[in-house]
Amino acid sequence: MDQHSLAAGEPEQLTISTHGLQGILATVPYLLGFHPQQSLVTVLFEGPRVLVTLRLDISRLVDDPEGVEQFVREQLERTEATAVLLVAYTEVPDPIVGERLEGLSIAIEADGLVRDTAPDVMDAVHVAAGRYRSVTCRDTTCCPPEGFDYEAVLSDPAAAQAVVGGLPALADREDLRAAILPGSDDPGEEYDDTLLAMLLWLRGRPPLEVAMEMDARLRQVEAGGRVPQPRDLAILTALATDPHARDVATLRIHRLSAPLWADVWAAAARNTDDLAAVAPLCLVGVAAWARGDGALVCLCLEEAERRCPEHGLVRLLDGVVELGLHPDEWHRMRRESLDDFGPLGPASQLGQEDEEEQSVG
Structure with missing residues (x-):
């Protein structure tokens, strides 16, 4: 299951103006x-x-309409x-898909x-063979x-707004996977x-020192505003294996920096x-x-879970996907952590405790 969120009308979020069903369909790939x-x-x-x-x-x-109905209701x-809005995409018109889609729409309306x-059902639409039509x-x-001709959807102004706003729409899901596939470079x-x-170098280093090193490296990347050279990427990757440095990197992520x-x-x-x-x-x-890119969240989870299912961030992403959490939930969690610990995360508190012990001794 892929999930994606896009909130409109907030200062740091993208607003796309759509007109009618065609405009809404135009934004779906983005x-x-x-x-x-x-x-x-x-x-x-x-x-x-x-x-x-x-x-x-x-x-x-097609195979489990009752299960899909329950999932959507939840x-x-x-x-x-x-x-x-319900939209089914198939290569060619499929009467069974049309029937299942109409049944799902009726169940929700009931x-x-x-x-x-x-909730109201805006529409239930079947896209196939270059055309789209309402099944209800x-x-x-x-x-x-x-x-109607689906080419009109692809050329709708809403699609252009999404592109200008920085939302990608790759050819398919596997193209998106290629962007994060470990070992592909x-x-x-x-x-x-x-x-x-x-x-x-990380062996035996105190948490605060590691957190501060990650903070300094991330500041350099932010100053450059682009992906650093491979040597610097190697340093960041090594630091990210440490949970305290990883906290720092995680807290660095917000809507504008994502x-x-x-x-x-x-x-x-x-x-x-x-x-x-x-x-x-x-x-x-x-x-x-x-940034509300749920498809990429799912792919990252799939690749990371295959390698280390018990990793703390893997479990976090699993919860995001399972519950379909909106990006607002991340920003709430981030603000609370920053209020409690600051940009260095819990390591700053550990460092403070070490200083207090030294002063007492």
């Missing part, structure tokens, strides 16, 4: 990060604001969404008969049986030598493999969560 294929996409709204976008393989809708109740807070509207004056011997030397840190840690992941790649993958995942 909400997901790629153009969906063989997928069921569910977009949850709170008024005009997108709360979360969920993607499931279309086979789940997400609607948890987010308290006021409206939902909730409105028993509770006032049930029977008015041929507005919804002809043959549907060859940084050379200097990277490996620097990584090993830095790992040796694109930079997603690029930096993705480069680190591509240059590294095995267990050393887990922390960079998870930090990409946190950055993706912070």
Whole structure:
């Protein structure tokens, strides 16, 4: 399951103006990060604001419609969404998909008969063979049986706004995976030598010193505003294996900085493999969560979980995906941690305790 959130109307978040169903459909690939294929996409709204976008393989809708219905209902109740858009994507028109999609729409609409807070179904749309059509509207004056040309969706102004706003839409999910795939780049011997030397340097270092080293390195990256050279990436990767330094890197991520840190840690992941790649993958995942890129969160989780399922950040990302947490939740958690510990995280408190013990002694 892929989930993605885009909140509109807040100072640090992207606002996209859409007009009608075509405009909303135009934003879906940018909400997901790629153009969906063989997928069921569910977009949850709170008024005009997108709360979360969920993607499931279309086979789940065909093979387990009751399970999909239960899952969507749980997400609607948890987010308290006021409206939902259902979109099925298949290569060719599929009557079974159309029937399952219509049944899901009817089931959700039926909730409105028993509770006032049930969300409205904006539409249920089947996209196939270059056309899109509503499976619920029977008015041929507005919804002809043959549907509409999907090329109009791809060229809608809302898509251009998403591109200008920095939201990617790759060809498919595997293209997105390639951007973070561990070991897919060859940084050379200097990277490996620097990584090993830095790992040796970390042995026995006090938490505050390690946290301060990571803080200094991250400040250098922020000053440059771009992905650093492989040697510097190796240093960051080694530091990220330490939980105290990793806290510092995690707290560095907010809405405005998330694109930079997603690029930096993705480069680190591509240059590294095995267990050393887990922390960079998870930090990409946190950055993706912070900017609402749920598809990338899911991919980072898949790759990191395969290598170290018990890692703390892996468990965090697993919760994000399982609960479909909105980026606002990360920013709340981050603010609370900064208020409690500052930018160096819990290591600053450990360092303070060490200083107090020394002064007493």
